[in-house]
Amino acid sequence: MEKAQQAIMGHGSDKINDLAQETKEMTSSARLTTDYGVKQTSADDWLKVVSQDKQGPMLLEDPLGRERIHRFDHERIPERVVHARGSGAFGTFTLFESAEDVTCAPVLTDTSRKTPIFIRFSTVLGSRGSADTVRDVRGFAVKFYTQEGNWDIVANNIPVFFIQDAIKFPDVIHAGKPEPHNEVPQAQTAHNNFWDFQFNHTEATHMFMWAMSDRGIPRSYRMMQGFGVNTFTLLNAKGERHFVKFVWTPELGVHSLVWDEALKLAGEDPDFHRKDLWEAIENGVYPKWKFGIQVIPEADEHKFDFDILDATKIWPEDLIPVRYIGQLELNRNPDEFFTQVEQIAFCTSHIVPGIGFSNDPLLQGRNFSYFDTQLSRLGVNWQELPINRPVCPVMNFNRDGAMRHTITKGTVNYWPNRFEACPPASEAEGGYAEYAEKIIGIKARARSAKFKEHFNQAQLFWNSMSPIEKNHIINALSFELDHCEDPVVYTRMVKRLADIDLGLAQTVANMVGGEAPTEATRPNHGRKAPNLSMSDFPPAKPSIASRRVAILVADGYDAVAFNAVYAALTAALAVPLIIGTRRNKIIAADGTTHITPHHHLEGFRSVMVDALFIPGGEKSVKTLSQSGRAVHWVREAFGHLKTIGATGEAVAFVEKAVGLDGQIQVSSGDDLLESFGVVTLRATKPDSFGEFKEIVKG
Numbered sequence: 001m002e003k004a005q006q007a008i009m010g011h012g013s014d015k016i017n018d019l020a021q022e023t024k025e026m027t028s029s030a031r032l033t034t035d036y037g038v039k040q041t042s043a044d045d046w047l048k049v050v051s052q053d054k055q056g057p058m059l060l061e062d063p064l065g066r067e068r069i070h071r072f073d074h075e076r077i078p079e080r081v082v083h084a085r086g087s088g089a090f091g092t093f094t095l096f097e098s099a100e101d102v103t104c105a106p107v108l109t110d111t112s113r114k115t116p117i118f119i120r121f122s123t124v125l126g127s128r129g130s131a132d133t134v135r136d137v138r139g140f141a142v143k144f145y146t147q148e149g150n151w152d153i154v155a156n157n158i159p160v161f162f163i164q165d166a167i168k169f170p171d172v173i174h175a176g177k178p179e180p181h182n183e184v185p186q187a188q189t190a191h192n193n194f195w196d197f198q199f200n201h202t203e204a205t206h207m208f209m210w211a212m213s214d215r216g217i218p219r220s221y222r223m224m225q226g227f228g229v230n231t232f233t234l235l236n237a238k239g240e241r242h243f244v245k246f247v248w249t250p251e252l253g254v255h256s257l258v259w260d261e262a263l264k265l266a267g268e269d270p271d272f273h274r275k276d277l278w279e280a281i282e283n284g285v286y287p288k289w290k291f292g293i294q295v296i297p298e299a300d301e302h303k304f305d306f307d308i309l310d311a312t313k314i315w316p317e318d319l320i321p322v323r324y325i326g327q328l329e330l331n332r333n334p335d336e337f338f339t340q341v342e343q344i345a346f347c348t349s350h351i352v353p354g355i356g357f358s359n360d361p362l363l364q365g366r367n368f369s370y371f372d373t374q375l376s377r378l379g380v381n382w383q384e385l386p387i388n389r390p391v392c393p394v395m396n397f398n399r400d401g402a403m404r405h406t407i408t409k410g411t412v413n414y415w416p417n418r419f420e421a422c423p424p425a426s427e428a429e430g431g432y433a434e435y436a437e438k439i440i441g442i443k444a445r446a447r448s449a450k451f452k453e454h455f456n457q458a459q460l461f462w463n464s465m466s467p468i469e470k471n472h473i474i475n476a477l478s479f480e481l482d483h484c485e486d487p488v489v490y491t492r493m494v495k496r497l498a499d500i501d502l503g504l505a506q507t508v509a510n511m512v513g514g515e516a517p518t519e520a521t522r523p524n525h526g527r528k529a530p531n532l533s534m535s536d537f538p539p540a541k542p543s544i545a546s547r548r549v550a551i552l553v554a555d556g557y558d559a560v561a562f563n564a565v566y567a568a569l570t571a572a573l574a575v576p577l578i579i580g581t582r583r584n585k586i587i588a589a590d591g592t593t594h595i596t597p598h599h600h601l602e603g604f605r606s607v608m609v610d611a612l613f614i615p616g617g618e619k620s621v622k623t624l625s626q627s628g629r630a631v632h633w634v635r636e637a638f639g640h641l642k643t644i645g646a647t648g649e650a651v652a653f654v655e656k657a658v659g660l661d662g663q664i665q666v667s668s669g670d671d672l673l674e675s676f677g678v679v680t681l682r683a684t685k686p687d688s689f690g691e692f693k694e695i696v697k698g
């Protein structure tokens with residue numbers, strides 16, 4: 001049995017057991033058949049008229065030939081209109097602390113339960129085949145297969161959104177997607193239309209600051225927070241209602257790529273995030289997130305200077321702390337991408353008893369949209385698809401439609417019926433109880449007063465960034481606006497930045513063109529909030545597990561140093577990757593020991609790894625130092641502030657490659673390099689790699 005499968009046997013495996021009924025395996029004992037089950041003697045030739053020396057016509061009669069082409073012609077379904085590019089995995093939700101004071105939903109109150117989940121990660125704007133590492137918001141949709149039915153939190157890695165009202169969604173997406181006349185650019189916000197939209201919608205200001213921050217280029221899906229964004233409600237057994245936001249935080253800490261890495265990876269390894277997730281789960285290093293709720297009693301709804309139903313606002317954690325009550329863990333890769341990752345379909349409207357909606361105008365529109373989009377993507381019976389069906393019984397009077405699978409016996413298909421077949425459930429039986437909310441108002445196309453304030457939290461976010469994060473935001477805005485050729489777009493956007501911070505506006509104006517503002521359009525209130533900066537989220541338990549470490553070797557490498565590092569990394573569940581001057585055998589300095597590299601220097605690049613190690617060995621190091629590509633490996637890794645380790649002769653090679661030759665103290669006092677995360681040892685001692693590991697962990 002697979003490692004990952006073993007881990008989830010018992011509790012939490014209901015969904016896997018359910019899917020097993022539909023799962024077939026391709027084995028050598030199985031024989032090729034048509035879809036209607038008849039065994040076939042050939043898979044290679046269409047039925048035709050042939051004679052010894054002449055190729056005759058193909059026969060339309062051939063059912064196998066026609067079936068193969070017909071089935072192929074229809075393999076594609078419409079890609080998701082947004083979030084088309086994604087990947088996902090199965091896992092388990094474990095509840096540590098009951099939230100029964102605020103909800104009666106057993107998934108959030110019964111600590112003995114383990115609820116099966118599936119999570120799909122995605123980018124928003126790119127097509128299905130676009131690159132993983134583009135600057136974009138990341139989708140983070142979670143399906144909980146609870147005993148009371150499916151509960152979906154269709155979340156993002158950023159806690160706010162561009163717009164307040166669902167009616168604006170087609171506009172924001174049209175503006176962000178490739179432009180209509182030439183379908184350029186793919187998976188990029190760096191173009192006129194996106195920034196034209198941002199200027200025209202002051203409500204988007206807070207969100208574009210998040211998107212331009214390092215959160216827009218995550219290092220890994222495993223290192224992002226998840227946010228439900230919209231305000232939901234919780235209902236407890238006493239009938240009391242609370243407003244709630246859902247949030248989860250990765251055990252590995254929140255980390256990003258640097259922009260240069262993201263750009264290069266988009267070309268060198270467009271599947272970087274997809275592979276990273278797959279590799280970690282296959283290696284048994286399961287990603288985990290603390291699952292939390294932010295709760296506001298109904299009576300406090302109007303106590304804040306922002307509207308708590310406005311999806312362009314966070315609930316600052318100093319005002320409303322997160323209460324972490326459970327854990328999401330991913331522990332099993334899908335068996336087949338299409339039937340699981342592509343066909344999974346989420347709906348914000350899928351909630352279970354004890355959880356409710358709020359009047360958040362973005363959520364209300366989403367509740368309409370998701371079901372509707374599944375109808376055009378998957379057809380009316382999409383909830384019967386194995387990945388989408390609940391693990392609890394489903395029975396009702398919905399019938400027929402394309403691709404209906406379920407065969408429902410009985411002579412009636414309506415309610416009420418004379419047999420009293422399939423009556424609605426009482427609340428005591430677990431029926432969903434609507435909260436009796438009193439609503440008074442006038443009918444109007446309008447938003448309530450507090451929705452009109454759009455800059456306070458954009459300033460709060462900016463003020464809360466560390467100096468490095470601020471610098472990255474400036475660089476991101478400078479890159480994006482540089483790609484807007486229309487001066488109207490970039491000059492107006494530069495002015496908009498003065499609504500957030502004068503220094504920010506002036507620096508960006510200087511880079512992208514346009515008149516630098518001399519006065520802030522509105523004073524910066526100077527407030528900060530906790531847990532907006534990524535630096536507030538270091539790893540819970542620093543670990544080198546699942547980190548990729550490249551080991552650069554050529555003929556004549558020092559086998560003692562190599563073996564020590566390789567063994568230490570493997571024991572710590574890291575992923576050592578041997579990168580040789582070729583993929584054929586590389587011979588060690590002793591002339592007999594050898595290794596077969598995973599990749600060669602041209603086939604793999606430094607941006608694909610977290611750290612670099614170069615063992616000594618006179619001949620090996622000489623070869624590497626004469627290779628432009630090897631020198632580039634070291635320089636690039638150094639430029640991206642990656643940990644670099646070196647022993648013996650390789651120490652001088654690293655020093656020279658990074659341009660710090662002669663400036664450092666040798667022996668244990670390599671302070672200058674160490675401050676850059678470079679660990680060097682002149683003499684190889686197999687037990688002295690602890691420090692290297694410690695730095696990689698950070």
Ligand code: HDE
Pocket residue numbers: 080081082083086120121122138139140141154155156161165166167169227228229230311344345346362363365366369370371373374
């Ligand atoms: Fe979505 N969104 N969205 N969205 N969204 C979709 O549904 C929509 C919004 C999010 O992995 C679509 O099944 C509207 C916020 C994720 O399958 C569609 C509005 C947030 C995913 C849709 C929003 C999201 C989607 C396209 C504004 C963060 C991918 C395919 C009212 C909380 C789910 C699909 C997956 C997908 C509509 C705004 C997250 C068209 C109308 C806010 C993670 O229904």
